[in-house]
Amino acid sequence: MMIKWGCLLGVVVFAGLLSGCTTTGPDGISVTHINKKAVSGERTMLGHAVLANRDCTSGNVPNTRITESPKHGKTEIVNEKVFRGDFKGDFAKCNSTKFPASVAYYTSTPGYIGKDELRSRISFRNGKIRDFIVEIDVVK
Incomplete structure (x- = not known):
């Protein structure tokens, strides 16, 4: 099983989003910093967390x-099916499979232009925990 969140989280991913780095917080939990652009007032997917098994079956949704x-x-977390499309190695064969995922969306206050930030925590049934800091550049 592999974990990946777009750098995330089996594979888990807070996906498609990553431009940032991963560090370890004082509590020992891995913290991933992500930069994302969003258009003011429009709903934007920030990422998703999936758990995929080597045989391309789905694990539990994180x-x-x-x-x-x-x-x-505002943000909303919803459960949806998503394609990963960027698996590598043993998981490359799973790129055409849709997986149930926990998906994060962001919508800025209409008219707001500037920086925003949110923090999230993804927990897995196997006890793994990942924190994310998402820095959002809200544009026109």
């Missing part, structure tokens, strides 16, 4: 929660 809400918009 639990995602917002630990710090954005100050200039």
